[in-house]
Amino acid sequence: MFKIIEKQSLTPNTDLMIIDAPEIARKAAPGQFVILRKDETCERIPLTIADFDREQGTVTVIFQKVGKSTRELGELKSGDVIRNFVGPLGKPSTIKMYGGRVILVAGGVGIAPVYPIARALKDAGNYVYVIMGARSADLIFWEDKMNAVCDELILCTDDGSRGRKCVVTEPLTELLEAPWITGHVWAIGPAIMMKFCCKTVEPFDAPIDVSLDSIMVDGTGMCGACRVEVDGQMRFACVDGPEFDGSKVNWDVVLARKKVFSQEEQEAMQVWNREHQSEH
Amino acid sequence: MTEVNLTVKERMSIPRHEMPLQNPVVRAHNFSEVALGYDLETAMAEAERCLQCKNTPCIQGCPVQVPINRFIMALRAGDLAKAAQIIKEKNNLPAVSGRVCPQESQCESRCTLGLKGRAVAIGRLERFVADWDLQHSQDQIEKAPATGKRVAVIGSGPAGLTCAADLARQGHSVEVFEALHEPGGVLIYGIPEFRLPKEIVRKEVAYVERLGVKVHLDCVAGKLYTVDELLHEQGFDAVFMGTGAGLPVFMNIPGINAIGVYSANEFLTRINLMKGFRFPEYDTPVHVGKFIAVVGAGNVAMDAARCALRMCGLHQDGKGSQKPEVHVVYRRSREEVPARAEEVEHAEDEGVQFDFLTNPVEILVNVSNVVTGMRCVRMQLGEPDASGRRSPVEIPGSEFVLPVDTVIMALGTRANPLTSEAAPAVERSPRGNILVDASNGRTDEPGVWAGGDVVTGAATVISAMGAGKRAAADIDAWLREKDKDNSRLPLAV
Ligand SMILES: Cc1cc2nc3c(=O)[nH]c(=O)nc-3n(C[C@H](O)[C@H](O)[C@H](O)COP(=O)(O)OP(=O)(O)OC[C@H]3O[C@@H](n4cnc5c(N)ncnc54)[C@H](O)[C@@H]3O)c2cc1C
Ligand SMILES: Cc1cc2nc3c(=O)[nH]c(=O)nc-3n(C[C@H](O)[C@H](O)[C@H](O)COP(=O)(O)OP(=O)(O)OC[C@H]3O[C@@H](n4cnc5c(N)ncnc54)[C@H](O)[C@@H]3O)c2cc1C
Ligand code: SF4
Ligand code: SF4
Ligand code: FES
Structure with a gap:
């Protein structure tokens, strides 16, 4: 379980989360990403590491609420937990002094x-x-x-x-x-x-x-x-x-x-919308 | 329990007991286990067939040397707890191996009865005893006194779990590091529910945890930590690498990146690990069309084909449109099929069709890059090749199009690619497999062992377990030896 230290809304469809993940923060480098899974029935969602703080032991992710999984993720608040948080994945960007x-x-x-x-x-x-x-x-x-x-x-x-x-x-x-x-x-x-x-x-x-x-x-x-x-x-x-x-x-x-699952994504979104309309 | 005392002849006249199966028409629509297992009566009757041979040829056929004659004897005497205990002397995951071992080419292939009639159903008996044990045992965990030594195991497949369990029993403190969000390796993400219920895998993992093994999930070696760091910064005395062979191989033909082409691993992972068969309750989607081709004919291909059939069945219920078709496309003939005979039979009974001597040459797509067909050629068998198998040769002018909308590539796998980042210094083959001393699993790096598919390439559950066991024994001996050496050294300070 990984704790959400802070949750912010950056734009109408973009949220930020600061996650308590000291081990990943220790290793994270620019260009790498994490995969997270909100809970048992959720997808594994890849998100780029937007920031990390080795001293505080935190990793920041920023995500656009485009489909069912990211919208559900957006419903979490500061203090909530995320079930799985894996990383840092992928190869880091090549950081050096470039000529020019x-x-x-x-x-x-x-x-x-x-x-x-x-x-x-x-x-x-x-x-x-x-x-x-x-x-x-x-x-x-x-x-x-x-x-x-x-x-x-x-x-x-x-x-x-x-x-x-x-x-x-x-x-x-x-x-x-x-x-x-x-x-x-x-x-x-x-x-x-x-x-x-x-x-x-x-x-x-x-x-x-x-x-x-x-x-x-x-x-x-x-x-x-x-x-x-x-x-x-x-x-x-x-x-x-x-x-x-x-x-x-x-x-x-x-x-x-990128369009491999567009049909299924729409289906999931429709179910999600129906459920959420009946709640409100 | 009635006392039975049969003569050899009488024992040999008992026919082998069939395993009850779920009806193929019904099971093609569900993910419940296909083979239902013996009941006590059938198991006892099957056990009566064993001749208790003095030289126990059956044991020679088992990669981990399960004391087959002794466990069958205990079963015959009605002492199921003892039978289970005997199996577990050599095999930590018998409910798994009893289900998925290719017994016909291992223990049962050597059985004395196998020569004349049909072998004792050793695997089915092992499964029966193990299942009974999972339900009834209060497992008394017997462990050697704590040694204070720490071992890290990377990967929680059968190799890693076995190695971890054996070392924990020897009193070492063991931690397993797994990249995925569930432990079990292929047992959890690859082999489908209907062949190996995940409940069984979870119980076997729970047993390993009760031995004191700590399992860390979501920990990717090579990214979060390296073998070097485990040994030199985190204070582990030894590391075992059981990272498996999961990297899928794709055919190099046009259209391979089209929408509707999966690797078997992706297809099976979406269905098994991510529970895609319960979409949209579970979020991970799996798109299955109406005409699915699985390329390849190993166990993985059979699993993919049978999963595809079930996914079609699930989606078709109530809609009743076109009848889905699942084809296994294989470039050699039936005789060369590498999958277990039983799996092929089960697949055929459920309605999977086989296109032998057929090889894909192109995947056809529409303007949106979605699969619309697969161009294939017919093959014939030529001269035997290096592997002794007759190699397939194209029949000129035999091209035809299979009207598929989904293609699943099941052509084998290679060592997991992050293995090299986890341990850059460990020597590997050009294909990425870790090189070890096969007798004990030692790599060329001191303190680092490896075993299972990452060493052998895709093999079997029981051979991975065997490798885990051999490495555990060697690690244990090495740690104790090291202790002796150290105590001879003058104390620093
Ligand atoms: C390495 C990497 C880094 C990423 N970093 C960010 C990031 O920093 N911020 C951000 O907002 N998004 C990022 N994404 C994309 C993000 O993962 C997807 O938007 C998210 O998974 C969509 O899930 P959904 O169910 O809400 O939407 P869906 O309805 O499932 O899909 C909406 C869109 O997302 C794409 N998508 C769906 N599933 C996945 C998946 N498993 N992996 C990738 N794309 C998918 C679909 O093609 C579609 O275009 C990243 C993706 C990758 C692979
Ligand atoms: C679909 C399918 C069906 C099969 N059917 C059978 C069968 O019926 N009978 C049979 O005997 N065999 C079968 N096999 C083969 C058998 O499953 C494998 O031989 C066996 O699982 C190998 O065990 P292992 O422990 O070496 O590796 P795996 O089971 O592959 O486990 C490796 C583990 O290491 C983890 N890992 C990888 N890289 C890292 C990393 N960098 N950091 C941390 N963890 C990592 C992986 O996530 C995985 O959990 C089948 C295989 C497949 C794919
Ligand atoms: S572990 Fe496999 S090979 Fe060994 S006895 Fe059991 S079923 Fe046979
Ligand atoms: S070879 Fe067959 S009959 Fe003989 S002991 Fe083994 S299982 Fe029994
Ligand atoms: S996400 Fe599975 S191989 Fe890259």
Whole structure:
């Protein structure tokens, strides 16, 4: 059992939880994730480690309430417990001093995984740009926190309600065109955003890493549900990733495989909605 | 109990007792156990068939040397508690092995009666005694005095559990570290409920815990801790690695990443570990279509096929549309099928169809990348290959399309990939298996042992248990030897 030390609502559909998990906090590194299971009948939900505090012994996760399991998770409060909390899984991001500046693109809930990577890159001495994008102002969170760990923060929204009115690839192109070598780019967010970031970066020859949130079950390399195609090879996102060289990812496979269970997910959501309407 | 004194001839004239089974038509729609087990009367009658051979050839066929003649004798005398105790001298998980051991190629293959008529049903008797024991025993836990030594066991499959139990009995303090949220390894995530009820696995694990073994779940070696840290920071004196062979192998054909293609491990894990057969009460979904192809013909393939059949049955109830079809697609012929004969028979009785001498070459998909069919070729058997089996060769121009909507790949597995991160220094084969001294499970790293599927590649429950036992005996001897050495050293300070 793992205790929820603190629960916050960040945006109308995004929640944050600080979990008491000292052993995982001790080992956690930027780029890694956990898998949690709320209780006996629940799915195993993979979530990126958004923050960790080795002294307090805590791990922070941020999740978007997209389906039945994440909505149920959102109903938990500070002081409640989570049955299973496994990690840190996956390979950490490669943190080092890159020649030139680094650019991190965070889309939507991708702000969460980008934060610890930005912080570590800054600590390693890099000049760090963060481009943060969302559909509208109310979906943006952790602006102050992010500001504190990067050199320059560029905000944009689809509707212009906060920052620039554009998609993230626009400021990304501008940065890449500027006469300063780009050491490395990260793009973390919806698959379609990552795909377009890779397209944007391609002509500039800058290395780009993306974080693939495939559907997962065990997270230890035992089921192959998370398989993706990188450089023509089958790779397992849970043990070989979740970060991969974005220029080599087969996006058709990534985008298609995310929809594997859409029919069942909808069914579960309908049952959940019915039950919850009758409660209220 | 009536006293029976039969002659050899009389014993040999008793026919082997069949195991009662759930009706195939009914069981194809449920996940309850298929084989129902002997009752006391049948078990006693079957026990009468044993000739109590002096040279006990049956024991030579058992990877852990269960004293078969002695436990059958105790059963014959009506002393079930003693029979159980005799089995447990060598076998910590008899309710499991009694159900899933390939007895026909192990103990029963050597039985004197097997040569002439049909072998004593050793596995069924073992299961009967073990089940009785789980219900009745007050197990008196006998343990050696505490040694103060600490052993870490990574993985809670049959290898790890057996090693842990034996070391705990020797008085060592043992902690098991398991990556998943339930202990048992393949017994819990792979082998389905209808062949090995999870209740049995839980009881066997509870027994190991009563011996004083501490089981830590959700602890992934290589991520949360390494073998090095266990030995040098956390104060363990020895480590046993039983991380299994779970990494699924996929065919390298077009369409392998399509929606509707599973590894057998994913399919079985969703159904067994995550209880997908109770969706939406349990949240984890399993999508099963109407025409399912399982590629491969080992035990894993049989389990996947029979689970698929049941999932169709569950979904079809009340809807009554198209009759679902489950096909096992295998590139060799019936003679080469690696699965146990009994499993193949059960699958056929339940309605699984077999396409022998058939090999998939492409998985066909629609615009949304969803499986719509599987292009296959017919094969014929050519010359025997290195393994002595006749290798299949394609028949030119024999291509055809199987109209499947779900494909399950059951082509074998390799060592779990995190094993190398858990113990980078331990020597492994190019395929990732840990290299050990087979007689005692020692790796080339001092203080580190390994056994089970992670060493041998996918094998059997009982061979994994045997490896766990051999390693436990060696670890115990090594720890005691180390103690002696240390006491000879002058005290520091
Ligand atoms: C390595 C990794 C890190 C992730 N980090 C975050 C994070 O930090 N914050 C966050 O909000 N989300 C994250 N996700 C995605 C998150 O796991 C899914 O949104 C969640 O499992 C959806 O569950 P649901 O039942 O609420 O929704 P569902 O109704 O089941 O599905 C909604 C959407 O989530 C996807 N999904 C469903 N099940 C899974 C699964 N087991 N694994 C991955 N995706 C799934 C579906 O394809 C669908 O698009 C991460 C996923 C991975 C693999
Ligand atoms: C579907 C199926 C059906 C089978 N049917 C039969 C049968 O009928 N009869 C038979 O004799 N055999 C059968 N087998 C084979 C048998 O189950 C295996 O040979 C046996 O379970 C191997 O035992 P093990 O302890 O070596 O490994 P496993 O049972 O694989 O256990 C390994 C454990 O280690 C854990 N682990 C892995 N990596 C880590 C890590 N990094 N950190 C912590 N823990 C980790 C895993 O989660 C797992 O729990 C079957 C196998 C399958 C898959
Ligand atoms: S453990 Fe397996 S091989 Fe040994 S006696 Fe029992 S059933 Fe036979
Ligand atoms: S070989 Fe068969 S008959 Fe002989 S002791 Fe063993 S089980 Fe009994
Ligand atoms: S989640 Fe099962 S192999 Fe990656």
